[in-house]
Amino acid sequence: MITKRMSLDPEAVSVRDLDEAGRILREGGLVVFPTETVYGLGGNALDASASQKIYAAKGRPSDNPLIVHIAKPEDAERFAIVSDAYRVLASAFMPGPLTVILPKKDIVPVQTTGGLSSVAIRCPSHPVAHALIEASGVPIAAPSANLSGKPSPTCADDVAEDMDGRVDLILDGGPSEIGLESTIVSLLGPVPTLLRPGAVTYDALCCVLPRVEIAPAVTGQLSPDEPVLSPGLKYRHYSPNAPCVLLDGNADEVLRFLIRAQSGSNCAILCYDEEIPALTDQRLFPVGKREDLSAQAHMLFAQLRAADRSGADVIYAHLPPREGLGLALYNRMIRAAAHTVKHIENPQ
Ligand code: AMP
Numbered sequence: 001m002i003t004k005r006m007s008l009d010p011e012a013v014s015v016r017d018l019d020e021a022g023r024i025l026r027e028g029g030l031v032v033f034p035t036e037t038v039y040g041l042g043g044n045a046l047d048a049s050a051s052q053k054i055y056a057a058k059g060r061p062s063d064n065p066l067i068v069h070i071a072k073p074e075d076a077e078r079f080a081i082v083s084d085a086y087r088v089l090a091s092a093f094m095p096g097p098l099t100v101i102l103p104k105k106d107i108v109p110v111q112t113t114g115g116l117s118s119v120a121i122r123c124p125s126h127p128v129a130h131a132l133i134e135a136s137g138v139p140i141a142a143p144s145a146n147l148s149g150k151p152s153p154t155c156a157d158d159v160a161e162d163m164d165g166r167v168d169l170i171l172d173g174g175p176s177e178i179g180l181e182s183t184i185v186s187l188l189g190p191v192p193t194l195l196r197p198g199a200v201t202y203d204a205l206c207c208v209l210p211r212v213e214i215a216p217a218v219t220g221q222l223s224p225d226e227p228v229l230s231p232g233l234k235y236r237h238y239s240p241n242a243p244c245v246l247l248d249g250n251a252d253e254v255l256r257f258l259i260r261a262q263s264g265s266n267c268a269i270l271c272y273d274e275e276i277p278a279l280t281d282q283r284l285f286p287v288g289k290r291e292d293l294s295a296q297a298h299m300l301f302a303q304l305r306a307a308d309r310s311g312a313d314v315i316y317a318h319l320p321p322r323e324g325l326g327l328a329l330y331n332r333m334i335r336a337a338a339h340t341v342k343h344i345e346n347p348q
């Protein structure tokens with residue numbers, strides 16, 4: 001398959017610019033599109049064969065459900081049984097980087113939901129994503145536009161690295177603003193449950209809902225007999241080819257460790273901007289200032305991919321804090337590192 005590529009200015013996009021992309025989706029094809037979180041690999045959510053094509057293009061197990069993207073929060077009623085909690089979340093955070101799990105209606109094929117009777121609904125705020133949903137006239141099923149197991153792509157070049165020849169069209173809308181996938185909240189049980197942290201933080205959810213639980217898999221390793229609330233959580237994810245090690249400990253000690261590591265090994269380092277002067281620039285991938293979690297979220301996946309391309313034997317990165325947006329960074333990075341954390345104060 002020949003993959004076409006089209007650049008669009010998110011500030012000036014109109015629904016008419018997406019005529020062709022909309023037609024491809026209506027005819028059952030695949031279109032990669034930018035969102036405020038990461039790039040999505042889209043197909044018609046109501047077309048079972050389009051969903052199957054998405055799984056094939058990603059190399060993703062077909063029991064890992066897709067997120068259904070809608071143009072307006074109210075459109076959820078066509079595809080899901082909505083509740084008061086949904087309306088509260090929608091008015092606080094939609095359009096935006098939040099996905100809500102609800103009981104599905106029959107119109108959504110089980111191929112789109114990985115065989116589940118629930119459906120993930122999201123209303124993206126990115127102007128190109130919004131215009132694409134309007135232009136196609138259909139809800140768009142889209143997981144992140146990476147090959148299964150790779151970090152999610154946050155720019156069109158990283159999409160092309162994985163998806164060239166596997167999709168009909170890649171829409172290039174520039175780098176993703178947030179850089180981490182959407183927050184996922186399940187409303188299936190009696191208490192809303194955070195399944196995946198993202199830019200809508202746990203604290204922000206608690207400001208509008210009386211109680212929110214955090215699924216154990218968000219911070220921990222799943223044990224084999226634990227029920228999986230979000231099928232995506234059980235797969236190896238966000239993983240670079242080189243092993244990734246997260247460093248925990250006092251800032252000075254960690255920096256000393258990194259200086260020694262650079263002279264003694266073939267390592268890549270995802271460093272904070274403040275550390276750049278103390279390190280050599282070989283295989284150095286800055287992710288922003290230590291306190292700037294938004295910058296780190298924005299840079300993380302692109303720098304993980306770049307570190308991997310550098311041919312390093314090992315990738316070192318900092319263990320993020322678990323507060324605020326840090327929880328989303330922590331959740332992605334412990335998976336990239338397969339839970340390998342090195343405590344620098346007590347080197348073994
Ligand atoms: P991705 O597009 O890579 O962000 O993947 C979509 C994520 O949404 C996966 O981690 C899925 O497990 C999750 N998801 C989608 N639908 C559901 C659902 N019905 N219940 C629980 N999790 C879901």
Ligand code: MG
Nearest residue numbers: 143144152181
């Ligand atoms: Mg993904």
